[in-house]
Amino acid sequence: MSLTLAHEIARGGMLANATQSSLVSRNIANVDNPNAGRKYAHTITSEIGVHLGVISNAVSPRLLESVLGTTARNGELSSMTSALERLAGSIADPELGISPAAMITEMQQALYAAAADPSNETLLRNIISVATNVANTLKDAGNLVVQVRKEANADLKDATTQLGTLLKDFEDANNQIVSGTIIGRDVTDQIDRRNGLLREISGLIDINTTTRANNDMVLFTASGTTLFEKAPRTISFDFSPLSPGQPGGLLTIDGVPYSGAAATKLGGKIGGLLQIRDDVAISYGRQIDEIARGLITTFAESDQSATPTLPDVAGLFTWSGGPALPTSGTVLDGLALTIRVNPNADPSQGGSLDRLRDGGIGDPSEPDYVYNPDGVAGFSQRLRDLAAGLSAAQAFDPATGLSGSTSLISLASDSAGWLESRRSSASDRLADNEVLGERAVNAWQGQIGINLDEEMTSLMAIERSYQATARLMSTVDQMFQAILRATGAL
Amino acid sequence: MKADTISSLAGREILRSAMARNQTSLTDALKEFSTGRYADVGKALGGRIGGVLDMRNIVGSLTGLTNTNSVVKQRMDHVQSSFAALRDLGADFSESTLGVHKTGADRGLLISDAKARMATLTDVLTTSTNGVYAFSGLNVSVPPIDNYLSDPPSAARAAVIATFTTEFGFPPDDPQVVTITPAQMEAYIDGPFSALFEEPQWSANFSQATDEVMRDRISQHEEIDTSATANDAGIRKIFFSLTLAIDGGAEHLRTDTYEVLATRIANAASEGGHNIAASQARVGVAEERLAQANERIDLEKQTLEGRIGELEGVDAYEVADRLSLLMTRIESSYSVTARMQQLTLLNYL
Numbered sequence: 135m136s137l138t139l140a141h142e143i144a145r146g147g148m149l150a151n152a153t154q155s156s157l158v159s160r161n162i163a164n165v166d167n168p169n170a171g172r173k174y175a176h177t178i179t180s181e182i183g184v185h186l187g188v189i190s191n192a193v194s195p196r197l198l199e200s201v202l203g204t205t206a207r208n209g210e211l212s213s214m215t216s217a218l219e220r221l222a223g224s225i226a227d228p229e230l231g232i233s234p235a236a237m238i239t240e241m242q243q244a245l246y247a248a249a250a251d252p253s254n255e256t257l258l259r260n261i262i263s264v265a266t267n268v269a270n271t272l273k274d275a276g277n278l279v280v281q282v283r284k285e286a287n288a289d290l291k292d293a294t295t296q297l298g299t300l301l302k303d304f305e306d307a308n309n310q311i312v313s314g315t316i317i318g319r320d321v322t323d324q325i326d327r328r329n330g331l332l333r334e335i336s337g338l339i340d341i342n343t344t345t346r347a348n349n350d351m352v353l354f355t356a357s358g359t360t361l362f363e364k365a366p367r368t369i370s371f372d373f374s375p376l377s378p379g380q381p382g383g384l385l386t387i388d389g390v391p392y393s394g395a396a397a398t399k400l401g402g403k404i405g406g407l408l409q410i411r412d413d414v415a416i417s418y419g420r421q422i423d424e425i426a427r428g429l430i431t432t433f434a435e436s437d438q439s440a441t442p443t444l445p446d447v448a449g450l451f452t453w454s455g456g457p458a459l460p461t462s463g464t465v466l467d468g469l470a471l472t473i474r475v476n477p478n479a480d481p482s483q484g485g486s487l488d489r490l491r492d493g494g495i496g497d498p499s500e501p502d503y504v505y506n507p508d509g510v511a512g513f514s515q516r517l518r519d520l521a522a523g524l525s526a527a528q529a530f531d532p533a534t535g536l537s538g539s540t541s542l543i544s545l546a547s548d549s550a551g552w553l554e555s556r557r558s559s560a561s562d563r564l565a566d567n568e569v570l571g572e573r574a575v576n577a578w579q580g581q582i583g584i585n586l587d588e589e590m591t592s593l594m595a596i597e598r599s600y601q602a603t604a605r606l607m608s609t610v611d612q613m614f615q616a617i618l619r620a621t622g623a624l
Numbered sequence: 625m626k627a628d629t630i631s632s633l634a635g636r637e638i639l640r641s642a643m644a645r646n647q648t649s650l651t652d653a654l655k656e657f658s659t660g661r662y663a664d665v666g667k668a669l670g671g672r673i674g675g676v677l678d679m680r681n682i683v684g685s686l687t688g689l690t691n692t693n694s695v696v697k698q699r700m701d702h703v704q705s706s707f708a709a710l711r712d713l714g715a716d717f718s719e720s721t722l723g724v725h726k727t728g729a730d731r732g733l734l735i736s737d738a739k740a741r742m743a744t745l746t747d748v749l750t751t752s753t754n755g756v757y758a759f760s761g762l763n764v765s766v767p768p769i770d771n772y773l774s775d776p777p778s779a780a781r782a783a784v785i786a787t788f789t790t791e792f793g794f795p796p797d798d799p800q801v802v803t804i805t806p807a808q809m810e811a812y813i814d815g816p817f818s819a820l821f822e823e824p825q826w827s828a829n830f831s832q833a834t835d836e837v838m839r840d841r842i843s844q845h846e847e848i849d850t851s852a853t854a855n856d857a858g859i860r861k862i863f864f865s866l867t868l869a870i871d872g873g874a875e876h877l878r879t880d881t882y883e884v885l886a887t888r889i890a891n892a893a894s895e896g897g898h899n900i901a902a903s904q905a906r907v908g909v910a911e912e913r914l915a916q917a918n919e920r921i922d923l924e925k926q927t928l929e930g931r932i933g934e935l936e937g938v939d940a941y942e943v944a945d946r947l948s949l950l951m952t953r954i955e956s957s958y959s960v961t962a963r964m965q966q967l968t969l970l971n972y973l
Contacts, residue, residue, distance in 0.1 A: 165632050172631075222666050228676050228936070229661070239681040243688035250692035250840050250850075253756060253765045511765030512756070512838045512851065521841075543681055550666075551674025558670030572641050576634045583631020590969040 137617075141610045143183035147603040150177060153186050155596050161584045168575070169330035171582040173322050191322040197578035198329065199343070204571035205333055206340035206356075206402045211564040213289070213406035214414070218557035220282050221418055224275040225550045234425050235546035237271045238524060240264050242543070245521035248490070253511035258487040265450055265475045272426045276378075276470030279419035283376050286411040287383070293404050294371040294385065297338045301353075301366035304331045308351055308362075315348045325349070340401025357399040359390045378419060379467025381412040414556065419467070421534045421549040426453070426470040427460050428530065428542040432523040434459050435493050439502040447496030447503065450520075452476045457496045465531035491517055639961050646954045653947045656938045665936050676935050679928050686925045689843060693918055695754065696840045696850045700911050702753045703852045707904040709748050714862050714897025717741050718890045721869065725886040731874050734886070738869035739773060745862060746771050749854055761834035761853040768833040768854035772867070783829040784871045787816045796873035804877065806884045813888055817868065821860045830863065831855055843917040848910045858899030865892035 157173050164170035171191035178187050225233040231240070244264040248257040307328040314321035328351065335341060340356040353362035360367055372383030385392045385408065392400050393412060400408060430451045437444035447457040454472035477483035479495045489495045493505035493516055506513040525541045532538040536548045618624045652663040662668035669676060717737070724734045749759045750767040760768040770778045777785070785795055791812045794800045804812075819825055831854045838851040869889045877885060 168633055168637075225666060225673070227665050228673065228680055229665075231680070233677060235677040235681065236684075239684045242681075243684055246685070246688050246841060247692055250695050251754060251756065252838075254754065508763075508834075510762040510834060512760065512762035512834075514838060514840070518839075518841060518847075544678065547674045547677035547681065549674075550677050551671045554666040554669065554673040555671030558667045561667055572637070576630075576638055579631040579634035579637075583634055585630060586632045587969045590973060594973070 137610055137613055139182070141607065144603050144606040144610060146183035146185055147599070147606070150184050150186050151596055151600050151603060153189075155593065155600075157189065158589050158593050158596065161589050162586065164326070165584045165586050165589075167326065168579065169333065170326045170584060171322065171329070172584045188318060189320045189322055191325050192582040193325075194578055194581040195345070197574065197581055198332070200574040201571075201578045202332060202336040202341060202343070204567060204574045205336040206405075207567050208564070208571050209337040209403035210340070210401050210406035210409075211560055211567055213286075213403045214410055215557065215560045215564050217282050217286060217407075217410040218414065218553065218560055220285075221278065221415065222553055222557050224271075224278050224422075225553065232271065233546070233550050234268075234271055234275060234422065235543065235550055237264075237268045238425075238429070238543050238546050241268050242521045242524045245517050245524075249514040249517035249521060252491050252514040252517060255487060258490050259481070261450075261490055262475065262480050262487070266480075268429065269451060269473050269475050272422060272429070272470045272473050275422045276419065276426070276468070279415050279422060280376075280378065280471070283382070283411050283415045283419075286407045286415065287373065287376055290382075290385070290404060290407045290411065291371060291373045293338050293407065294369055297335065297404065298366065298369055300331055300335050300338070301362055301369075304328065304335065304353075304362060305365055307331060308364075312348045312350045321349070336402060338402045339404050355387060355392075355399070356401050359387050361387060376411070377467075378471070379416055379423075379465070381416070417535045418549070418553055419470075420465045420531070421536060421545070421552065423467060423469040424465050424530050424534050424536075425542065425546050425549065426451075426473045427466060428528060428545060430456075430469075430473065431459060431462065431528060432526075432542055433520060435496045435503045435505075437502045438493070438505055438507075442502075444500065444502055448476065449493070449495045450476055450479055450490065452496075463529040463531060465533050635964070639957065639964065643954065643957050643961070646950055646957065650947070650950045650954065653943055653950055657940070657943045657947055660938060660940060661936045662938055669935060672935065676932060679932050679935075683925055683928050683932070685844070686921050686928070689841070689921055690918065690925075692840065693842055693914060693921075696842060697911075697914055697918075699753055699756060699758050699838075699850055700907060700914065702751070703758050704904065704907050704911060706748045706751070706759070707852070707900055707907060710745065710859065710862060711897050711900040711904060713741055713744060713748075714858070714865075714893045714895075714900060717862075717865065718894035718897065721865075721886055721890040721893065725883065725890070731877075731882070734869055734874055734889075738866050738889075742772050742866045742870065745866065746773075749859070756851070758851045759833060759854045759859075761837050761851065761855070763832055763834050764838065764851065766832045769830055770832075772863075772870075780830045780867075781871065783820060783825070784817075784867050787820060788812070788871060788873065791816055796871045797875065798873075799876050801873035801876040802878055804873065804881050806878075806881045809877075809881045809884050813868070813885075818864075820867075821864050826855065826860065842914050843921060846913065846917055848913055849906075850910070852903065852907070856900070856903050858896045858901075858903055861892050861896030861899055865889050865896060868892065 153175065157175060161170075161173055171193060173189055173191060175186040175189045177184050225235075228236070231237075241261075241264050244257070244261045248254070248261055251257055307324050310324045311321045311328060314324065332341070332343065335353070339361070341361060342354045342356065342358075344352045344354070346352060350364070351362075352360070355361055367388035369385075369387050371385045374383040376382045381393055383393070385404070393408060399405075430448050430453060433449040433451050434446045435449040436442065436446045446459055448459055451473055453460065453469055453474070456476070460466045460469060476485070476495050478485040478498050479487065479489045481487055485495075486498075488509070489498065491506065491511075491513055492509060494501070494503045497503055501507070505516040524543055527539050527541050530536065530538055530540065530545055534549070536545060536552060540548065615624065655663040665676075666673050720737055721734060723729075724731070724737070746769065749769055750757065750771075752758075752767075756764045757767050758764075760766055770780065772778050772780050774781075788796045792801070792804060792808070820829065833854040835853055835855050837849045837853050839847050840850045841847050865888075868885065872885050872889070874882065874885060
């Protein structure tokens with residue numbers, strides 16, 4: 135072994151040291167980057183000294199997968215929970231009594247109160263004011279559904295646009311990784327970036343990943359449609375205006391439609407928004423519409439003559455298609471948006487309060503709709519029948535997802551139960567999933583992440599090794615000097 | 625054993641997220657502690673909220689019933705006390721008529737007594753409670769009868785006098801009344817005079833009330849009659865007796881004919897009193913049902929409110945326990961965080 139070789143080995147050690155310390159400083163710089171993996175390089179020893187192998191990242195594909203899975207579920211559940219919370223605003227705390235169910239109960243009480251004292255104008259006027267509140271509550275609930283769906287639709291548009299942008303960035307990072315891997319360059323920073331993008335994408339949509347040769351990654355949706363392979367696949371979203379009760383514009387990925395019933399397969403924020411827009415909000419909207427229809431039907435007036443010939447007409451509550459009644463037993467989408475108190479019974483709109491007690495609201499010009507032909511002030515049968523009608527079973531459209539034959543009051547409270555059970559289970563699952571998500575991220579970061587203390591320890595080792603190498607070099611130098619002096623070269 | 629290094633970031637994140645979760649729970653627990661109910665009732669109950677709304681609906685309708693029942697009770701109390709007054713009026717008038725007749729006192733006394741009682745009868749029947757004439761049947765906005773003694777004479781009085789005049793050819797205050805025989809008087813009372821108190825003449829001349837009375841719901845499934853009608857048989861009998869006394873020609877009648885008249889007046893008044901007692905009993909039964917219904921409603925309401933409280937409410941002890949636990953946890957979490965901040969090699973190099 136020659137002195138030159140010893141010198142060479144010392145020089146190699148210096149080089150390895152320099153690279154190690156640059157790795158340590160890069161790791162320390164990344165200590166707060168949640169997507170960064172710890173960079174490392176193996177030291178390779180040979181008879182001509184040490185050098186460092188290729189710089190690699192700590193990776194943990196399986197833990198990353200669980201991070202992506204929980205991120206997708208989180209995205210889905212949190213978008214659903216916030217929409218459900220908005221919808222549950224129409225029910226609020228039962229103590230406040232502002233839900234449709236509570237309002238209908240109040241209506242019933244107002245009717246019974248007036249029935250006990252039917253000549254009392256104040257009580258009849260109270261019916262009108264409660265009825266106006268009922269109509270407004272239903273209209274507000276209907277509008278809330280429209281609003282929630284509209285927001286979901288707008289969010290979907292943003293989310294799909296964002297997904298497109300993220301996939302473009304992903305393509306960029308993936309290309310750099312593949313080309314870098316082929317020529318053996320350090321691609322760890324790109325891998326960190328690609329992991330970050332993966333986490334962002336999985337927040338929007340549930341994805342499966344496959345890694346091919348040269349670290350090339352391919353993305354699929356949970357149901358197997360290709361989302362990215364060398365280049366992003368086409369994602370198209372038809373951002374058209376929504377109509378009540380109808381699913382919104384189509385979302386396709388790589389030509390596969392993902393709206394409507396297929397939406398559950400998508401996952402992520404986009405999947406959650408699709409479920410809200412095309413399923414939950416539509417069902418809830420239909421329940422509100424059915425409550426409105428049930429109300430119009432309950433207050434309908436029929437021909438009271440001995441041989442009835444006239445059709446039933448809408449009474450105290452009417453709608454845009456009034457005075458005709460909406461088709462019985464079938465949901466009419468968007469009905470709640472047009473329900474209103476019949477002006478014929480509202481004194482502030484030129485109507486007469488007595489019609490509440492006597493009938494004839496639907497068509498004041500037709501005396502056959504009057505239930506109290508003598509006009510006696512103590513007539514309470516009609517008011518009592520109306521109040522009882524709110525608790526009587528009638529036929530509802532099973533398309534609401536609730537019982538088809540129940541009373542209006544039960545339908546309204548069932549509807550509240552339907553929504554709250556969804557909200558409750560979604561937010562419970564979200565809470566569970568948040569914990570799971572944190573665990574997954576912690577486990578993943580624990581595996582790949584950077585520990586400052588460890589880096590500091592490495593730094594100390596590097597320092598010592600630097601000192602040792604420097605001593606080696608100076609020793610070799612001294613030996614050279616000794617030889618040179620001995621040979622008289624100096 | 626494989627010792628994983630835990631990343632510094634993950635270590636901090638765990639503390640941060642645990643603290644955030646604890647603080648959210650603390651806010652909820654504080655709210656629950658101060659209100660005694662779940663912080664978010666809808667979320668806590670989920671699908672069971674439908675049941676709570678149903679129960680609240682029933683409680684609401686029970687409260688409504690309690691309110692309407694108090695209105696109904698007021699009306700029925702009024703009907704009941706009116707009936708009592710009318711019953712006494714019938715019995716007393718019957719007695720005083722016989723008294724006047726037997727002692728041979730002035731016939732004018734009979735007539736003035738009848739007039740005074742007629743005024744009382746009118747008063748009782750035309751008193752309204754809350755704007756409702758309880759004796760008008762369904763026609764509650766109109767008094768059931770007009771004042772018989774009004775000036776100019778009411779339609780009822782005009783009809784009575786016209787009937788008398790048609791039968792005998794002279795009005796009841798004409799001195800020719802003395803010519804009427806007992807048989808003629810009997811025929812008149814049983815014939816045209818009685819017909820005045822039958823339909824259609826009764827409703828045409830005397831009463832604006834309907835036969836049908838108000839019905840009210842006093843509990844979830846019970847309805848009772850809650851007003852009365854001046855068309856009641858007893859009230860007609862009292863009218864029969866009073867009008868016969870006022871406009872039956874009592875002043876100028878022959879003694880034997882007067883005896884017939886006085887007997888008929890006394891009999892009708894006492895019969896009327898009895899009939900009214902029967903109606904009074906009917907109202908009494910209805911009042912009893914009302915009282916029972918009120919008791920049941922109160923019980924049912926208490927039970928339901930209790931159950932709503934159980935569903936929506938939280939156990940105060942449990943919440944207090946949870947609160948102190950959370951506070952301890954948050955405190956320890958603070959001190960751990962502070963110490964962890966110190967735990968870095970940087971401080972020792």
